[in-house]
Amino acid sequence: MSRIQKIGLSVMMAGLHLAMAAPAETPLASQSLNQLEQRLAEIDAELVQLAHYSLRSGIGAIGYRSQSHKTPEQPEWIEIELEKEIPINEIMLVPTIRRDSEDGFQADGFPAVFRITVGTGSDRTGRLLGEYRSADGILPRIAPFVVSAGGSMASWIRIEATRLSARAFDHNYVFQLSEVLVFSAGENVALRRPVNVSSIYPERGDSSWNKRFLTDGHTPYLMDAAQGLQSVAYVSPHGLKPIMDIDLGGEYTLSRIHLHAVDQSDTVPQAFAGELGIPRHLRIEGASLPDFSDKKTLLENRLESVNDTGPIMMWRFPETTCRYVRLSDASTSTAFRIGFAEIELFSNGRNVALGKTVGSDLPATFINPTRSLAAITDGRNLFGHILPVRNWLLQLARRHDLEAERPLVADELNRRYARQNANLHRMSWLAALLAAGIGFTILIDRYLHIRKTTRIKERFAADLHDELGANLHTIGMLGDLAREAVDSREDLLELLDRSRVFTERSGAAARYCTNMLEAKGLCEDLVEEMTRSAARLLADLDYDLSFDGEDTLKNLKPRKRIDLFFFYKECLTNIIRHSGATQVIAKLTGNGNRIQLTITDNGHGLTGDVPASLKRRARLLGAQVSTEKSESGGTRICLTLRARRGLRLSQRSKVRKPDVPDI
Structure with a gap:
């Protein structure tokens, strides 16, 4: 045997002994994908170095067979007498092998549950080496089953089957083995040693079944090494x-x-x-x-x-x-x-x-x-x-373990790969959906930006119209009065001063409208702003302004307060310009879920639908506006705004013609 062969064999045997002595390996499900791939590569690399299963054909000795039974719980045993008391390293049980039409070669009559005992001299009790069950993975198999004896001293060994398995051709329960080998330092000390058994299959002179065939050294295998x-x-x-x-x-x-x-x-x-x-x-x-x-x-x-x-x-x-x-x-x-x-x-x-x-x-x-x-x-x-017989049989046993492990590792890898493919498929769909979502978000954002810009323009136009319109209208009226007071120097100067004040106020109003777009520091007290505007715009009229639920009004968002104030101011401006009214009644009410503004005048009424400026203001406010004829023949404008729920009503307060300095 070459030096490389010897090194490979030593590595293989060390792996086998480690596999027999080590505790159960880590469950495959807990291993990483890299670990599974590495393990599969290790198995394939080791299988290349191991002897192959090549089975005999033709005729010859098969091994030992016990009497047959109808039930599996029938104890059967084998005892082998060694030449002398000797330390033993391994015991190898070689199964008898049959050819299955579906599953190929399989062990036949190999015990489902058995234990191995070793002893010395006349002590027939001995020491239990171990008990083994088919549930532990010993079946199905065609390879030798290797039991480590750890150098135990023995002059006899006993293999006792406590649960039998069924043989193929009639499904009766038997105990069958092809060969038993007992190794001490590489020497099969059971070779051609006497065998005692619990029962004997009826034998003929030319029968292939005989207890002496258990130790004749003939196995069902041909030596088929991986190298050479x-x-x-x-x-x-x-x-x-x-x-x-x-x-x-x-x-x-x-x-x-x-x-x-x-x-x-x-x-x-x-x-x-x-x-x-x-x-x-x-x-x-x-x-x-x-x-x-x-x-x-x-x-x-x-x-x-x-x-x-x-x-x-x-x-x-x-x-x-x-x-x-x-x-x-x-x-x-x-x-x-x-x-x-x-x-x-x-x-x-x-x-x-x-x-x-x-x-x-x-x-x-x-x-x-x-x-x-x-x-x-x-x-x-x-x-x-x-190969040395011991190494050859160890390689076959190792091949059995690896070939039993390999499909489990391969199946787990296939599950992982399938899961990866499924995840990749899902990720592809998610990426596509994400891309679509990003595109949709960009479109929505662009739409909202355009809409916001449009609303800003619309609001800016409305604010300038409402704020500057009243001032310009006032300047025009003062100009008319100045023309009539041309003969009275004092009245003319007073009117000119008042015109200058409104001119400056118009400039300030432009800046005021710009600040309103940002809703910073404006209309922090809605009641106060509405009261001041009423005093300025309705100074020459009889008016009544009342408020109910001021806490609700204070809890409005700044933008809502500003829009509500401008709606109110636009109503007053329209009354002054177009209604010819002498009396105005305004009432602002706030409760837990609604705010309502009602403005009534005794003018000559509207000649159509709600004015466009009021509709625009109501739309910016997100409120509903309606008009109707009042009892006095004038117009009643009603604005309804939904507010946040749970706001408490404040005490009722009523303001009537506060004292405002004359402008």
């Missing part, structure tokens, strides 16, 4: 059974051998049966001398049936020190071929045969260059690199 170039297995010519020698280059204490079977075929269906190349009677010998004069038998294995074969055949044997290892077929069959994808010889957990020279007793002319002897120790099979 393909290597085609060595197979001898037809009818020849060569003797193969491996020179380890130095003496090693050997204790285990792994034989990787010839790949049946890379075609579908496969071209050969599952026992191609495996000797009927395998003999393995070790020696320190190249002529094997000091040979020692390491292993004798007779192939009874196809159930004794598998993709990787593993045996342990007593520790033996040797440099040379010989493999041969001791059977009498002559129509057989020998071949292997790889031969691994282990000393202290390390494959010391990797890259070593392999020889044969066959002449060189019988060597097939596409299936050379060098392929036996090149560390590769048909898929790529050959």
Whole structure:
């Protein structure tokens, strides 16, 4: 294995152990979008480095199956006796696997609830390592289930299923496993150890179900690493059974051998049966001398049936020190071929045969260059690199965890992206509405500005007309009087003085109208202003001016007070100019929700509708105006203005002809 591979494997195993030991991860919903994207990238990057699920086909041993039950609450158990008391690191449960027509490959008969206990010696109570449930995410699966033992001392392990799951073909409840591996410092100490079980499926001699298959080292997987170039297995010519020698280059204490079977075929269906190349009677010998004069038998294995074969055949044997290892077929069959994808010889957990020279007793002319002897120790099979069994199964378990996590992360990301798209869509509509709102606001603002400008012009014209009109009318009357008093110097001078006063007042009135547009400091006391104007304009007439609800009047906005005052003043000016009246009665009333101004004269009355100047003033004020004939034959003008609610009425006050200095 390359140095990069070893580093990658170390990182993967550290991640696996951390995942098994760490508490539950942060819920996906609470992670940010960047965290989810980073996690998905990490999963994809790690999956590329992990071994793939490649499942066996053909015939062979399956594993252990208990008796079947009609209900799931039927306890079943398995016990494995280890060779001695030893610290164990991991326990791996390999499920039996079935092919589902809809869901693909799935575990079959893997317990829904189970617990694992370890113990030493005759103490059969032991110590509970953990209890596991399908609700915790252990199902569905096709990968090994890895339990960390944390270096617990044990001479036996017990797997007890307390709730069974249904097998596929008849939905009866059974306890099934393909293989159980127990690792101590990288060594499977459960390999070919005795197994005790609670019940046994009825077995035939050629049955693929047997409790001994739980520890025979045969898994339902083909070793399919993520890295490495393909290597085609060595197979001898037809009818020849060569003797193969491996020179380890130095003496090693050997204790285990792994034989990787010839790949049946890379075609579908496969071209050969599952026992191609495996000797009927395998003999393995070790020696320190190249002529094997000091040979020692390491292993004798007779192939009874196809159930004794598998993709990787593993045996342990007593520790033996040797440099040379010989493999041969001791059977009498002559129509057989020998071949292997790889031969691994282990000393202290390390494959010391990797890259070593392999020889044969066959002449060189019988060597097939596409299936050379060098392929036996090149560390590769048909898929790529050959991994240590423990690392390989850990990678499959890790792949299961990541492939279970990935769709959850991807689904959460898709939800986030969909939410983002929806928010973006909404934001686009909001932006469009906002743009439309801004445009509409600009139009409304422009309209209001134009309207305000128009009203200012209209108000300015009205103010000048009403304020200056009365003064100019007075100046005209004084001019007429001055013409009549031309013979009386004193009267003429007095009239001229009065004309000068009104001329100055007209100039001040222009400035006054400008200030009125800003409503600053004007008509702060409406009653006082109306009283003063009445005294000035109606000095030669009999008039009566009264007020009711002065508190309401004081609570009017300044602009309303000014407009109300100008309406009142315009009424008085029109009476003086056009009515010929000798008597005027004005009454201003304010209550909680209404203000009403009534002005009555005894003139000769109106000859039409409400005068345009009064209509304009009423419109600026936001009030209603009407006229009617009074009892004396003159005109009654009535103005009604809605005011703010909740204003109290003040005491009734009445002003009649106050003393005003003569102008």
